[in-house]
Amino acid sequence: MKLRFEDNSIRLRLSEAEVTRFAETGRVSVVVPLGPTERESLTYALERSETEEFRITHGAGAITIKVPAALATKWTSTDQNGLSATLMMAQRQPLKVLVEKDLECRH
Template sequence: MKLRFEENSIRLRLSESEVAQFAQSGRVSVVVPLGPTEHDNLTYALERSESEEFRITHGAGAITVKVPAVLATNWTSTDQNGLSATLMMAGSQPLKVIVEKDLDCKH
């Protein structure tokens, strides 16, 4: 899974196997070591949620994008390529959240 930050946006791109894992388990994650101990890792994840809205949680070296279950099921079971939402953050700043299938990805 690829994570990309740009000004006021976060994008996750999942390979075909990651989309299948997400469909089956409701979660897919990647751990990036950023230092000599496990406490220095950055974990980013996509998670199915019972909430009716997109959400992002973060803290203690983890970022999780939570997608409503209904949208997640539809996305994983059809040829729909992406999901997106704009969340309002602190100071009325919009954050665009994009989740996409990266089906041409071979790694």
Template structure:
């Protein structure tokens, strides 16, 4: 899974295998080591949520994007390539969230 930050946006791109894993388990995560100890890492994850809204949680070296279960089910079981939402964050700043399938090109 690829994570990209740009201006006021966060983008996750999942491989076919990661999309399948997310469909099956409701969660996919990546841990990036940023130091010499296990505690010095960044974990970013995509989770299926019971809520009706996109959410982002963060803290203690982790960022989690939570997607409504109904949207997640449709996205993983169809040809739909992406999901997006604009979230209002602290101090009235918006964050655009985009989740995409990073599928191999087929000729």
């Protein structure tokens, strides 16, 4: 899974295997070591949620994007390539969230 930050946006791109795992388990995550100990790492995850809105949680070295279950099911079971939302953060700053399938081209 690829993570990208740019200005006021966050983007996740999932491989075909990761999309399948997300569909089956409701969660996919990656741990990036940022130092010599396990505590010095960043975990980023995509998680299916029972809420009706996109959410982001963060803290203690982790960022989780939570996607409403109905949207997650539709996304993983169809040819739909992406999900997006704009969340209002502190000081009324918008944060664009994009989750995409990063599938190989098939000819």
